[in-house]
Amino acid sequence: MPRILVAMPEKCTGCGRCQAACSAAHEGLFAPSLARLGVENFPFLGRSVPSVCFHCANPDCMAACPEGAISHDENGTVLVHAAKCTGCGACAEACPWGQIRLGADDVAVKCDLCGGEPGCVSECHSGALVFQEPDKDLRKLRGMQMKERCANGSPEGKRAELARRLVGAGA
């Protein structure tokens, strides 16, 4: 059974090592704003919420792409084929969780699970990101997060909205 990446907000300490590792691996510098996963901190409440690509079975981004540039690989990982991408941004608009955006050169970028060894998970020391074969509890947690569909806004805005809903911090 393929492993899945799941964010566990109740364990997140808000350190952001995941985002730094992601940008280092994909962009070659430490820049959390370029990371392919989100972390929203609510320091006053003592809470943090990481958010990751669910690699959906029926991805909204894939359905929205007019060029067929988004597809599943043999493990179910949702990948962008940069050569086919025209930078129209329909995928970024379609993803309800803000997990795909247009990067440099107007090519869509998203989590690719680092080819099977996610750098974000390696740098998470609180157990808030796991990459494993899912059990019932993990599926349930992921299912609950997927129900929080955020329709409008930028990818960053949707990540923030998702986090606010999950932490119960209101709009």
Add this chain to the structure above:
Amino acid sequence: MNLYTGSVLHVDLCAGTAHQRPLRREWLRDYWGGWGLAARYYQEHSTPGCDALAPENPVVIMTGPLCGTLVPLSARFCLMSKSPHNGTVFESNAGGAFGPELKFSGFDGIVITGKAERPVYLSITNGHAELRDASSLWGLGIFETEDRLQKLTGGAKTLSIGPAGENLVTFSCIGTEAYRQLGRGGTGALFGSKNLKAIACKGSGGVRVADMKAFMAVMTQAKNESLLTGDNLWAKSDGTPVLVDLTNEMGIHPTRNFTYGVNTEKAALGSDTMKAARAGERACWSCPMACGKFTRIDGAEVEGPEYETLCLAGSNCGVNDLAAVTRFNRVCDDLGLDTISTGATIGLAMDMAGKGGHDFGLRFGETEQYLAVVEEMARLSTDRGRDLALGVKRLAAKYDARDLAVESKGMEFPAYDPRGNHGMGLAYATSERGACHLRAFTIFAEDPFDHESLARGVVAAQNLNAIKWAMCICDFWGTVTTGYLAEQLAAGLGETVTAEELDQAGERIWNLLRLLNAREGFTAGDDTLPKKILSQALRGGPHEGRTLTSEDLAEMKSIYYAARGWDDTATPAAAKLAALGLEPMLATEVRHA
């Protein structure tokens, strides 16, 4: 530029301007960043003898070269200025995420001078900075200020002051992320005196390194082989409350205004009690330790309380009640008061009443007035609030209670009684900002009364901490070495860096601070301890009856000055200045001051 952004923001509040200037690269290999570079910038932009609360006193905020990278515990940032509390030059540092955000927004640091006509806040976004009206924020506590700034700026990281800073309380703080502070020394009053309510910073840039693969390899090895080992993991499992049990065992746990070395009711404030009330764990940016333990008890919640608060506002006030200390902590964080100085001053007031001195309505162990007076101190709203807002030294002077006052260079003691560990006494006496546990920390010394080895240990620790704070590495990476830091910097910069040059930079920074304090009139005579510590024996615990006499202190100071290469005025001798390459201009300025 690798590791650094290469830019510093210069803000003139009188002119209402904020300009980007190139980082002074010629200073980097001597001072590196953080405390060191901030001290060099402070020296450049300050006028000797200026009033700490005058517009011309510069406030320098600085990050370190590793800040914003995956190097763990490197995300702190510092503030350097002259203290309105005691007139020393001083450094204060905080964690959270402001430091990295400042770098992601394009700046290594900020130099602030002048005073705005009306309350303003500084807004920084991706290399652009502007001053904005803060009239509607003035008067608000730090929690609400942060909340409003979040909404105004779309999620910026912020530094802000509360009523204590606005009212120029000399031990007020700047707060960040609700429960983190630039503490000690009155950072809040510095912002308050400049009509600067807050700084809000947002950036989408990044930090570059010369060789990412090498940089990650060095980082990973140090993280696994040095940081995440038995010497440091207390921070992850317990956080600082572990020190409650430890310092009680050592007999150096300040209790009832530094009268006893143990608190017989320590369990009420100890690690197990804290663990039972733990509601979560919080980390600074890039830190895998998450030492910030979020506490929820009896309807009160706070990130903390940290050890210093548990002791100074707990044991030292006879308040053996975690819920009360948690409330105290939260109120201080919101109003912007330093919990060490606030707790210590209330403890002194309690002691005065018990000994027939002035009665402020405060008693050891009684929590109602203890909690009420905090707000009065921050808002200067009552006579006793205005009195206690003076801090220990000036309160004792006003009410003829000097015999009960526990401070050094006007700074309230932190939570380690030096009579049970003489090295801490020397550390307090020689610290640039007055009594401080973050310059040298000798509580684990093999023999707590061996003056020779303690004095040499204090010199070594001050030098190491000076370079560590220049890198803005957290105190809690206790096993970090300059050898490792050199390797990490080399991979980041793509240049050769040696442990020896970092060691020397640490010593250079410490000597520069000494020169800056000498410039302000501080002498060997100010390297001292209060009468209570020098003349009264410690009570209770393993060091019952122990003293730290003037002779003890004099002996340690003599060894210390000699080991430092300082002359009979306790300032760096010519040979030392030359060896460290400290600018002759600076030395001349000091001698003539």
